[in-house]
Amino acid sequence: MALIVQKYGGTSVGDLDCIRNVAQRVVSSAAVGNQVAVVVSAMAGETDQLVSWAREIGGEQPDPREVDMLVSTGEQKTIALLALAIRQLGHSARSFTGGQMGIRTDTAHTRARIASVDAERLQAVLDRGTVAVLAGFQGIDDEGNITTLGRGGSDTSAVAVAAALGADICEIYTDVEGVYTSDPRVVPRARKLDRISYDEMIEMASLGAKVLQIRSVRFAMRHGVPLHVRSSFIPDEGTWVVPEEGVMEGLFVSGVTYNRDEAKIRLRGVKDHPGIAARIFAPLSEAEIVVDMIIQNLSQDGTTDITFTVARDDYRRALAIVEAECAAIGAAGVDGDQSIAKVSIVGLGMKDHAGVASRMFQVLAEHGVNIQLISTSEIKVSVVIEESHTESAVRALHAAFLEAGADEPRSEA
Numbered sequence: 001m002a003l004i005v006q007k008y009g010g011t012s013v014g015d016l017d018c019i020r021n022v023a024q025r026v027v028s029s030a031a032v033g034n035q036v037a038v039v040v041s042a043m044a045g046e047t048d049q050l051v052s053w054a055r056e057i058g059g060e061q062p063d064p065r066e067v068d069m070l071v072s073t074g075e076q077k078t079i080a081l082l083a084l085a086i087r088q089l090g091h092s093a094r095s096f097t098g099g100q101m102g103i104r105t106d107t108a109h110t111r112a113r114i115a116s117v118d119a120e121r122l123q124a125v126l127d128r129g130t131v132a133v134l135a136g137f138q139g140i141d142d143e144g145n146i147t148t149l150g151r152g153g154s155d156t157s158a159v160a161v162a163a164a165l166g167a168d169i170c171e172i173y174t175d176v177e178g179v180y181t182s183d184p185r186v187v188p189r190a191r192k193l194d195r196i197s198y199d200e201m202i203e204m205a206s207l208g209a210k211v212l213q214i215r216s217v218r219f220a221m222r223h224g225v226p227l228h229v230r231s232s233f234i235p236d237e238g239t240w241v242v243p244e245e246g247v248m249e250g251l252f253v254s255g256v257t258y259n260r261d262e263a264k265i266r267l268r269g270v271k272d273h274p275g276i277a278a279r280i281f282a283p284l285s286e287a288e289i290v291v292d293m294i295i296q297n298l299s300q301d302g303t304t305d306i307t308f309t310v311a312r313d314d315y316r317r318a319l320a321i322v323e324a325e326c327a328a329i330g331a332a333g334v335d336g337d338q339s340i341a342k343v344s345i346v347g348l349g350m351k352d353h354a355g356v357a358s359r360m361f362q363v364l365a366e367h368g369v370n371i372q373l374i375s376t377s378e379i380k381v382s383v384v385i386e387e388s389h390t391e392s393a394v395r396a397l398h399a400a401f402l403e404a405g406a407d408e409p410r411s412e413a
């Protein structure tokens with residue numbers, strides 16, 4: 001007998017037939033004696049709809065407490081429907097909201113962090129042989145306010161519940177068969193990975209592979225929760241997310257990702273002297289705007305250009321803040337561009353192989369893709385390009401690094 005946490009994403013519970021399919025899967029796992037806690041998302045498209053209603057009625061920046069009150073209702077529907085479907089199959093099941101299951105978070109509405117889960121209460125339900133159906137994405141703060149965990153947050157709910165219960169495994173059921181070398185919807189030749197390390201998965205998630213929310217992978221790594229990403233529609237094994245030692249494939253590049261959710265801001269003719277960067281970025285950080293890439297050009301005649309990227313949702317606010325600082329720092333002007341995309345290659349093997357970045361730039365050049373910004377780390381290289389080139393760039397890089405006939409990397413050893 002095992003203790004299993006299963007999480008089903010939006011498309012897996014997209015309509016009543018899908019919910020019945022999920023109920024079957026849950027019951028077949030419980031029927032062989034496993035204890036099963038199920039975490040579910042809202043029906044596909046529901047959270048988007050609720051977010052857009054909040055904006056329509058509450059303005060560009062609707063009150064975050066009320067937004068959480070609203071968007072958390074999506075999950076409340078699906079837990080009740082799934083519990084009913086499981087009961088129809090003759091198995092006992094009970095649904096619980098985040099608050100009812102003691103999923104405590106901090107007070108940061110719309111991006112709250114989980115502090116604790118009431119594992120005793122949950123275990124007591126499971127010990128009675130009942131399937132616990134839990135609302136993903138939501139929690140409750142110390143004052144009883146409903147909070148949500150950021151888009152894609154049900155993955156993190158599932159991992160937190162698995163960690164609190166000491167579950168044997170956390171299964172993430174979704175609409176693709178696992179983690180692929182690139183988004184299978186963009187790259188038809190992408191292939192499923194049998195295993196991927198936590199570190200690579202964290203990098204892939206942070207660079208746009210939305211199959212897992214980045215926080216869920218960090219949480220799983222910290223608590224040693226084994227993650228199995230798999231399809232809710234077919235029974236085959238999916239992808240195991242495991243510690244580095246467990247990854248045997250030895251790919252030097254394991255994934256190509258893209259992110260269309262960023263925007264670029266450029267300050268022109270900024271004076272090149274100490275304190276200027278602090279002056280630009282301090283008010284952005286006070287406004288809790290996360291800056292991703294930053295590049296400063298070589299200075300000419302004592303002035304320079306500084307370009308940086310932020311999430312597209314923060315673009316207007318960031319632009320207004322920087323425009324307000326512009327005069328004070330003596331910059332010649334500010335401009336921005338929202339039609340950009342960040343395309344990245346990720347792989348543990350890059351640590352030991354030279355020439356990966358230059359090969360990437362060469363491939364993009366051969367496809368006529370202009371590079372606007374570059375950033376690198378030990379296991380990734382990212383470039384910002386014009387958004388309309390996203391798909392062709394991702395496919396070209398996948399062909400160059402991950403398909404038959406791909407170049408052998410030069411080893412440093």
Ligand code: ADP
Pocket residue numbers: 008009010011012041152173174175176178179180181182183184185208209210211212255
């Ligand atoms: P869910 O609703 O189940 O949480 P998501 O839409 O959040 O599902 O995540 C699954 C989607 O992630 C897939 O449909 C796929 O298009 C996308 N995706 C992006 N990159 C990858 C990748 N490298 N591997 C698998 N899926 C990916």
Ligand code: ASP
Pocket residue numbers: 009010041042047048074136137150151152153154155
């Ligand atoms: N329903 C939420 C969202 O769409 C949470 C999730 O699906 O993980 O972001």
Ligand code: MG
Pocket residue numbers: 009152155210211212213
């Ligand atoms: Mg998701």
